[in-house]
Amino acid sequence: MGDSTRYRKLAGGMQIEARRGLRVAGSGSLGCIAETLDTGQKVLLSNAHVIGDFAPGSDITVGQPTMSSCCNTFSYPVGKVLRTTDPKADPDCDAAIAVIEGIEAVPQVLEIGAVMGCREIDKNQAQQQIPVQMRGAATGRVTKGKIYAWITKPMRMDYPSKGGHFFYREATNQFEIFGDEGSRPFAQGGDSGSVILDMDRKVVGLLHSAVGDRAYAAPIRYVLERMNIKILSGAGEVPIEPASTLAQTLAADARTARLFDSSAGRAAVTVFERHFDEVRSLVRENLRVAAVWRRNGGPEIVQALVDSATDPGRTLPAEVGGKPFGDTVRAVLRILDEHGSSTLRADIGKYGEFLAASGGHTLAHLLRRFASEF
Numbered sequence: 266m267g268d269s270t271r272y273r274k275l276a277g278g279m280q281i282e283a284r285r286g287l288r289v290a291g292s293g294s295l296g297c298i299a300e301t302l303d304t305g306q307k308v309l310l311s312n313a314h315v316i317g318d319f320a321p322g323s324d325i326t327v328g329q330p331t332m333s334s335c336c337n338t339f340s341y342p343v344g345k346v347l348r349t350t351d352p353k354a355d356p357d358c359d360a361a362i363a364v365i366e367g368i369e370a371v372p373q374v375l376e377i378g379a380v381m382g383c384r385e386i387d388k389n390q391a392q393q394q395i396p397v398q399m400r401g402a403a404t405g406r407v408t409k410g411k412i413y414a415w416i417t418k419p420m421r422m423d424y425p426s427k428g429g430h431f432f433y434r435e436a437t438n439q440f441e442i443f444g445d446e447g448s449r450p451f452a453q454g455g456d457s458g459s460v461i462l463d464m465d466r467k468v469v470g471l472l473h474s475a476v477g478d479r480a481y482a483a484p485i486r487y488v489l490e491r492m493n494i495k496i497l498s499g500a501g502e503v504p505i506e507p508a509s510t511l512a513q514t515l516a517a518d519a520r521t522a523r524l525f526d527s528s529a530g531r532a533a534v535t536v537f538e539r540h541f542d543e544v545r546s547l548v549r550e551n552l553r554v555a556a557v558w559r560r561n562g563g564p565e566i567v568q569a570l571v572d573s574a575t576d577p578g579r580t581l582p583a584e585v586g587g588k589p590f591g592d593t594v595r596a597v598l599r600i601l602d603e604h605g606s607s608t609l610r611a612d613i614g615k616y617g618e619f620l621a622a623s624g625g626h627t628l629a630h631l632l633r634r635f636a637s638e639f
Contacts, residue, residue: 267455268375268405269330269542271341271508275309275365277374277460280402283316283346283363284332285325291315292549293457294402295329296471297380298372299362299494301347307370308362308494309344311458312473317349317361327363330402331545341508343368350491352473356419356437358487359473362494371505372497374400376407377466379499384467385486391415391440396464399472399480403455408448410480412461412469414441422474422481438487440470442480452480460485468496511538520575529636536616537570540609547604557600561593562586573628583625590624615639 269280275295282292293315299308309327316327325346326332332342349361373379377400386395394411401408419435442461444451452459452475461470461482470482489495512534515521524530547554548563558564562585573579585593598617602610619638623631 267403269402271330272505273369273508274503274505275329275343275368275370276372276505277380278377278400278402279375280330280455281309281311281316281327281343281458282329282331283318283325283327285318291318292331293455294459294472296458296460297374297468298365298370298497299492300497301362302493302495306347307365307497308347309365309370310360310362310460310471310488310492310494310496312359312471313349313352313361314359314473315361315458316346316363318346325363329368342366348492352422352436353434355491356435357439358471358483358491359434359436360471360483360488360492362492371503372499373502373505374460374462374466375505376400377462378502379466380460380462380468380496381466382468382498383485383489383496384463384465384469386412386440386469386484388415388417395469397442397461397469398464399452399456399459399461401452401456401459401472403453408444408451410442410444410448410451412440412442415439415484416441416481420481436474436481436483438484440482440484442482443478444480450475450478450480456480511541515574523577524574527632527636529632529639532639533632533635536612540605540612543606543609544601547601551604554600554604558597561588561596563597566590566594566597577629577632578627580627581624581631591621594621594624 277295277297279295281295296310299310318325326342327344328341329343344363344365346363350358352359391412396411398409416439419437422434422436442451452472457473459472460468463469468485470485471488472482474481516525524534548558565585569581573581583590598613602613
C-alpha cells in the first residue's frame with residue numbers, strides 16, 4: 266500500500282531516495298520542510314540512515330521518489346545532502362537535511378495538512394499517552410497512535426544497509442509509540458524519516474525505526490539542535506498533484522518521443538513502465554535478486570536499452586561483461602521470475618525470449634519485430 270508517486274512539489278510523507286555516485290545511499294520518507302538557521306537555506310528533513318550515508322561532506326543527491334542507480338533517465342533529483350548525524354556516534358538523533366534544488370517545497374505533510382510549528386515533549390509528558398499522527402511513504406496513509414514512553418535505556422536498532430547487509434546502532438532518549446486500533450502497526454520499514462505530529466499538526470519527533478507494533482522517534486529538540494534548523498510552518502494547505510508518469514516523461518523528451526510514433530513503441534514503453542518500480546524494489550531489497558542482477562550486468566542492460574531509446578540507430582551490445590547478451594538477460598529474467606509478481610512473471614513468459622534475442626540489433630529493427638510478433 267506504499268506511495269511511490271512522483272509529485273510536482275515537495276512535502277512531508279513522500280518517498281525519497283539518495284544516491285552517492287552509482288550507489289544507492291538509502292531510501293525512506295521525507296519528513297517535512299525546514300530552514301537552516303545559519304545560512305537561510307530551505308531544506309528537506311529525513312533520517313541519516315535514509316539519505317545521509319554516514320558520510321558528511323560527500324556528494325549525495327536526493328531524489329523524489331527515486332534516484333535510480335541503473336540509469337539517470339529515471340532519476341528525479343530534488344536536492345543535495347548538507348548535514349547529517351552519525352547515528353552510531355549520536356544515540357539521541359538519526360537525522361539529515363538536504364538543500365532543495367529545482368522544485369517547489371511546501372511546509373505541509375500529505376493528507377495531514379500544513380505544519381503548525383514544533384512542540385517539545387519532556388520525559389514526564391511522554392508517559393501521558395499523547396495522541397500523535399504520521400504519514401509515511403511505505404504506509405502510504407495517515408496513521409494515528411500515542412506516545413507511551415520516553416526510553417532512556419539503550420536500544421539496539423537494526424537497519425538493512427546499502428550493501429545488502431544489516432547494520433545496527435544504539436538509540437537512547439527516544440519516544441516509544443503504539444498505533445491506535447485501525448492504525449497498527451503505526452509505522453513500517455520505508456516510513457523512516459517521517460515526522461511525528463500531535464493532533465494540532467505540531468512536529469514532536471522524527472521517526473527512525475519500526476519494530477513490530479512499536480515505533481521509535483527522536484524528540485524534535487535533538488533534531489533541531491543537531492541540524493541547526495527551524496521547522497517551517499504553513500499558512501494553509503496547497504494542492505500537491507502527481508507529476509508526469511514515466512510514459513509521459515518519455516513522450517515529452519525529444520530524444521525518446523519517437524518511441525510513441527508506432528503502436529509497437531507505445532506497447533514496449535507500457536511493458537517497461539509496468540514493471541520498472543517492482544524490479545527496482547526487488548533489486549534493492551532482495552539479496553538474491555541483487556546478487557544475480559549485479560553479476561549479470563543488470564544496470565548495463567538497462568542503460569543499453571535507454572541509450573537505444575534515445576538513438577534508434579544504436580545497436581544493443583552483443584556482450585555484457587564478456588558474456589553473451591542473451592545469457593545475461595536470461596539469468597536476470599530467471600531470478601525475477603522466481604521472486605516477482607504474477608504480472609511480472611506473465612510478461613517475462615511473453616516477452617522474455619524476445620528481449621534475450623535482442624543483442625546486436627537496433628531499436629528500430631526490434632520495434633518492427635515486436636509489431637510482427639506481438
